[in-house]
Amino acid sequence: MTVKVTLIPGDGIGPEVSAATQKVITASQAPLEWEVVEAGEACIAKYGTPLPEQVLETIRRNKVAIKGPITTPVGKGFRSVNVSLRQQLQLFANVRHLRNLPNVASKYQDVDIVVVRENTEDLYAGIEHKVGNHAAESIKVITREASERIGRYAFELARREGRKRVTIVHKANIMKLSDGLFLESVRNVARDFPDIECEDRIVDALCMNLVQVPEQFDVLVLPNLYGDIVSDLVAGLVGGLGVAPGANIGEMGAVFEAVHGSAPQIAGQNIANPLAMILSGVEMLKYLGFVKEAQRVEKGIYNVLTHREYITPDLGGMSGTQEMALAIVESM
Amino acid sequence: MTVKVTLIPGDGIGPEVSAATQKVITASQAPLEWEVVEAGEACIAKYGTPLPEQVLETIRRNKVAIKGPITTPVGKGFRSVNVSLRQQLQLFANVRHLRNLPNVASKYQDVDIVVVRENTEDLYAGIEHKVGNHAAESIKVITREASERIGRYAFELARREGRKRVTIVHKANIMKLSDGLFLESVRNVARDFPDIECEDRIVDALCMNLVQVPEQFDVLVLPNLYGDIVSDLVAGLVGGLGVAPGANIGEMGAVFEAVHGSAPQIAGQNIANPLAMILSGVEMLKYLGFVKEAQRVEKGIYNVLTHREYITPDLGGMSGTQEMALAIVESM
Ligand SMILES: CC(C)[C@H](C(=O)O)[C@@H](O)C(=O)O
Ligand SMILES: CC(C)[C@H](C(=O)O)[C@@H](O)C(=O)O
Numbered sequence: 001m002t003v004k005v006t007l008i009p010g011d012g013i014g015p016e017v018s019a020a021t022q023k024v025i026t027a028s029q030a031p032l033e034w035e036v037v038e039a040g041e042a043c044i045a046k047y048g049t050p051l052p053e054q055v056l057e058t059i060r061r062n063k064v065a066i067k068g069p070i071t072t073p074v075g076k077g078f079r080s081v082n083v084s085l086r087q088q089l090q091l092f093a094n095v096r097h098l099r100n101l102p103n104v105a106s107k108y109q110d111v112d113i114v115v116v117r118e119n120t121e122d123l124y125a126g127i128e129h130k131v132g133n134h135a136a137e138s139i140k141v142i143t144r145e146a147s148e149r150i151g152r153y154a155f156e157l158a159r160r161e162g163r164k165r166v167t168i169v170h171k172a173n174i175m176k177l178s179d180g181l182f183l184e185s186v187r188n189v190a191r192d193f194p195d196i197e198c199e200d201r202i203v204d205a206l207c208m209n210l211v212q213v214p215e216q217f218d219v220l221v222l223p224n225l226y227g228d229i230v231s232d233l234v235a236g237l238v239g240g241l242g243v244a245p246g247a248n249i250g251e252m253g254a255v256f257e258a259v260h261g262s263a264p265q266i267a268g269q270n271i272a273n274p275l276a277m278i279l280s281g282v283e284m285l286k287y288l289g290f291v292k293e294a295q296r297v298e299k300g301i302y303n304v305l306t307h308r309e310y311i312t313p314d315l316g317g318m319s320g321t322q323e324m325a326l327a328i329v330e331s332m
Numbered sequence: 333m334t335v336k337v338t339l340i341p342g343d344g345i346g347p348e349v350s351a352a353t354q355k356v357i358t359a360s361q362a363p364l365e366w367e368v369v370e371a372g373e374a375c376i377a378k379y380g381t382p383l384p385e386q387v388l389e390t391i392r393r394n395k396v397a398i399k400g401p402i403t404t405p406v407g408k409g410f411r412s413v414n415v416s417l418r419q420q421l422q423l424f425a426n427v428r429h430l431r432n433l434p435n436v437a438s439k440y441q442d443v444d445i446v447v448v449r450e451n452t453e454d455l456y457a458g459i460e461h462k463v464g465n466h467a468a469e470s471i472k473v474i475t476r477e478a479s480e481r482i483g484r485y486a487f488e489l490a491r492r493e494g495r496k497r498v499t500i501v502h503k504a505n506i507m508k509l510s511d512g513l514f515l516e517s518v519r520n521v522a523r524d525f526p527d528i529e530c531e532d533r534i535v536d537a538l539c540m541n542l543v544q545v546p547e548q549f550d551v552l553v554l555p556n557l558y559g560d561i562v563s564d565l566v567a568g569l570v571g572g573l574g575v576a577p578g579a580n581i582g583e584m585g586a587v588f589e590a591v592h593g594s595a596p597q598i599a600g601q602n603i604a605n606p607l608a609m610i611l612s613g614v615e616m617l618k619y620l621g622f623v624k625e626a627q628r629v630e631k632g633i634y635n636v637l638t639h640r641e642y643i644t645p646d647l648g649g650m651s652g653t654q655e656m657a658l659a660i661v662e663s664m
Contacts, residue, residue, distance in 0.1 A: 128508065128509040128510060133476075135475040136509040136512070137472060137474075138507045139469050139470075139472070140470040177469075178468040179470075180468070203561055204564040208567055211543055212568045232536035236543035240544060
């Protein structure tokens with residue numbers, strides 16, 4: 001029996017890295033069937049929105065999707081497609097597995113961190129108002145329900161992946177009520193996981209520790225905004241968004257995504273690095289229970305990176321996007 | 333004519349690093365007179381508050397103060413002394429000069445960044461409420477007045493220090509009204525400084541860029557919370573809070589501070605690194621216009637760090653706090 005997944009190629013370099021990803025993930029022998037749908041810039045002219053209703057429908061039907069980068073046009077009144085997807089599908093957990101890869105330039109080694117970011121509330125709730133012409137307020141919303149839900153997700157992930165420690169990140173010394181509630185809620189959940197160590201860290205101190213001794217961290221769980229900041233910071237420690245997989249996970253489904261931009265200036269040149277999206281595909285395979293298949297792809301990626309013969313220019317090589325994908329397929 | 337400054341030794345290692353600082357700053361030949369006052373833990377028993385009114389009064393009178401670390405006891409209902417000082421004295425700019433120092437361990441070189449953080453509003457306004465028992469809201473307040481004020485401070489600093497570029501940091505793609513107002517206000521100010529380059533960066537992307545290529549940044553200007561996070565992150569790039577000077581500057585005065593903790597576990601042992609507070613003293617000298625004197629101290633610090641003979645254990649040496657201070661005095 002095959003599993004149908006939605007593929008959204010996206011804008012700019014999206015179609016190229018998507019083609020590479022489809023090739024590699026298919027070669028893993030996972031029994032997938034792809035339903036390709038369009039979202040992003042091309043949809044605006046056709047449907048008046050970058051995220052047409054039928055896209056949401058196919059994801060709701062297939063329950064699993066993978067997407068390339070989508071550009072949200074600035075100042076035209078559209079909400080971020082990424083944020084809309086997360087909120088409309090209630091994809092409450094934003095998860096990034098960030099680790100150093102062979103021959104990917106970084107000042108750090110042995111970073112292996114999972115960032116688990118709450119994806120539905122906090123300052124992303126979108127509640128803002130002007131106060132006269134010279135002031136504005138944004139409201140940070142924290143609920144026990146969402147905090148416990150993301151806390152439970154983080155601890156379950158830690159247990160499932162054989163990880164040792166979860167660090168709760170907050171600024172409860174200043175936001176005693178909101179971040180205090182987040183901290184308290186996740187701590188309550190932690191009691192159900194006596195096998196996993198639980199600690200907490202204030203967000204400013206965490207960021208200092210991350211740039212000094214990132215090896216000490218394992219799983220981080222954070223409210224939405226700190227999660228946004230810290231997941232990019234940690235991506236920077238392992239080589240940047242070009243090698244960072246992303247996943248948005250909810251009760252009814254999951255959307256995997258390359259979190260980098262659509263890089264229109266290099267689109268169509270077959271030079272974009274496809275790793276972020278391929279690695280997102282690996283996360284998708286694991287999510288679907290295709291563990292053997294995921295490991296095959298990982299082996300291919302490690303081999304190609306180790307030999308450095310078929311890598312894209314940003315990684316120091318001279319291969320094209322599709323050639324790198326092909327090399328991964330051949331060294332699986 | 334001498335200038336009177338308030339000295340608050342603070343808690344834990346505070347008295348030791350303060351003594352070292354007083355020694356070094358006095359040896360710079362700046363015509364200072366010190367008024368030493370107590371704040372912090374010791375005051376709670378005596379006055380029922382870690383920040384007695386007379387401390388605020390001496391600072392208001394002298395207009396310039398320097399303080400060691402002060403511990404705010406957790407869960408006893410006291411507000412952070414640091415935050416109270418900033419808000420009560422309207423010290424609207426929190427400024428950190430962060431640069432690599434010789435032989436201070438770091439993965440980075442050539443970092444030379446000034447972080448200019450708005451110090452009075454944002455989520456630090458302290459406006460929070462519970463919404464039932466299972467939710468809470470915190471209010472992020474951004475005003476044009478405070479944003480323009482910090483923007484102007486950043487550009488004036490850039491001009492005064494011969495710096496080339498100011499980067500405005502925000503998340504206006506999500507918080508269109510509040511961060512949008514911050515961005516717009518600082519951009520308005522930038523028009524008065526055609527000699528200084530102005531760019532902006534989204535906070536998550538900034539943090540990734542900072543851990544990858546920090547040398548590209550010069551002056552950063554940020555709202556309070558991002559400023560809190562980013563100033564610790566950048567401190568981490570140059571060796572941590574133990575070598576990071578801090579300054580809080582307002583219209584009516586300034587408070588210079590070591591931003592590290594009071595480290596009670598090593599208090600009284602003469603092993604604490606006094607550099608953060610001495611460097612804060614250097615910033616104080618510059619603020620007072622004693623530039624020659626500040627340069628003398630800087631020369632002493634660079635010499636001592638370069639020769640590595642008289643440095644504290646955390647820097648890889650075997651000297652005590654006071655011995656290091658003495659060595660700085662002798663190599664000025
Ligand atoms: C594009 C932007 C709205 C988004 C966010 O802030 O969540 C991005 O930074 C991310 O982390 O996926
Ligand atoms: C101690 C704490 C309240 C303070 C802050 O959050 O501002 C500290 O982190 C700082 O940066 O000086």
